[in-house]
Amino acid sequence: MPQIADELYSLCAKKARHVIWVFSDLQQRLYSNAEKCLNICMEDYALLKNPAQMIWYLGDSTESSNLPELIRMTDLQERAFSSLNIPLCYATGNHDYDYAEYCFRNGQTGFCMPFYDMVRSHSGWHTTENCEDTWFRVDVGNYAVYFFCDHIARDNSWCSTHNGMRFGGERYPYTDGYFASVRRNMEQCGKPNIITAAHCAFPGGNRDTYLLSKLQPLPLNVRLHLYGHSHIGDYVWGGNRVFSQIQWVDWQDIPQVDVSSFEDIRGSFCRSVILHIYEDDSLGLFFRNHNDHCFTQAYFPKTTCAEAPGDFERRAELSASGWGRVNRVTDN
Ligand SMILES: [Fe+2]
Numbered sequence: 080m081p082q083i084a085d086e087l088y089s090l091c092a093k094k095a096r097h098v099i100w101v102f103s104d105l106q107q108r109l110y111s112n113a114e115k116c117l118n119i120c121m122e123d124y125a126l127l128k129n130p131a132q133m134i135w136y137l138g139d140s141t142e143s144s145n146l147p148e149l150i151r152m153t154d155l156q157e158r159a160f161s162s163l164n165i166p167l168c169y170a171t172g173n174h175d176y177d178y179a180e181y182c183f184r185n186g187q188t189g190f191c192m193p194f195y196d197m198v199r200s201h202s203g204w205h206t207t208e209n210c211e212d213t214w215f216r217v218d219v220g221n222y223a224v225y226f227f228c229d230h231i232a233r234d235n236s237w238c239s240t241h242n243g244m245r246f247g248g249e250r251y252p253y254t255d256g257y258f259a260s261v262r263r264n265m266e267q268c269g270k271p272n273i274i275t276a277a278h279c280a281f282p283g284g285n286r287d288t289y290l291l292s293k294l295q296p297l298p299l300n301v302r303l304h305l306y307g308h309s310h311i312g313d314y315v316w317g318g319n320r321v322f323s324q325i326q327w328v329d330w331q332d333i334p335q336v337d338v339s340s341f342e343d344i345r346g347s348f349c350r351s352v353i354l355h356i357y358e359d360d361s362l363g364l365f366f367r368n369h370n371d372h373c374f375t376q377a378y379f380p381k382t383t384c385a386e387a388p389g390d391f392e393r394r395a396e397l398s399a400s401g402w403g404r405v406n407r408v409t410d411n
Pocket residue numbers: 139172173174278307308309
């Protein structure tokens with residue numbers, strides 16, 4: 080007997096102009112666990128008749144510095160996702176850099192990132208052009224989609240993960256001015272709507288940290304941020320936010336959604352989100368429980384922003400709690 084979220088999904092699927100499958104964090108140390116979780120997700124997704132035209136994978140596809148196992152688990156996932164014959168966009172997360180950190184700590188000059196390197200060389204799949212880049216963009220209908228990625232020096236002398244510095248902070252090249260230029264790029268994107276996606280949250284989301292706050296104030300046509308990293312159901316790392324799936328970006332009228340995780344070992348079950356973009360550019364998000372073959376909830380973000388256009392700093396100054404009191408990070 081279908082529940083209301085399943086019925087709603089079926090109804091809305093007929094109206095969707097674009098359908099995207101969004102997930103993150105398959106990360107497993109053991110190959111057998113990765114294979115088990117991936118099979119649960121892929122088999123359940125097939126029950127939905129593989130509806131998406133694109134995959135957005137928000138990082139931590141693999142975990143550990145065991146290079147042979149990283150390569151095996153990369154091959155496993157490349158086979159599975161390429162069988163769907165649709166584009167895949169990949170925003171790296173902290174565990175994509177585990178082997179690089181091992182090399183850094185052990186004085187090895189060379190390093191690789193098997194899953195990221197695979198996506199970069201896979202025809203029709205998308206990620207940053209080189210590992211030092213902080214973002215890439217794809218367009219879907221009337222949406223510009225900005226993927227913010229963790230990043231690392233080509234010579235492995237610095238690395239940024241967890242929305243902050245992992246090592247080599249004194250050599251980190253990106254200034255506040257750089258992040259302001261990224262925000263200007265978003266403001267001039269030429270599309271009426273923007274979605275942002277990353278491995279981590281903006282401030283206000285689960286396990287938030289500081290780096291993405293450098294992009295704030297986000298343009299007022301950002302309709303949604305999607306992220307992973309904080310596995311829903313994981314008490315150890317999720318803490319008191321363990322079951323929080325929908326939040327707001329701090330100080331802005333922008334919702335953000337935790338889609339994690341694609342595994343049921345740390346997380347409570349294998350999860351993903353089916354994202355719809357409808358004819359009128361409104362969005363529908365359907366939260367999937369792959370273990371139980373059902374949708375658990377649906378969310379329809381509003382298509383407008385309550386913030387007034389204009390200078391953010393001025394508006395903050397006029398409000399009771401100005402941005403100046405928020406302890407905004409101004410250095411690297
Ligand atoms: Fe992560």
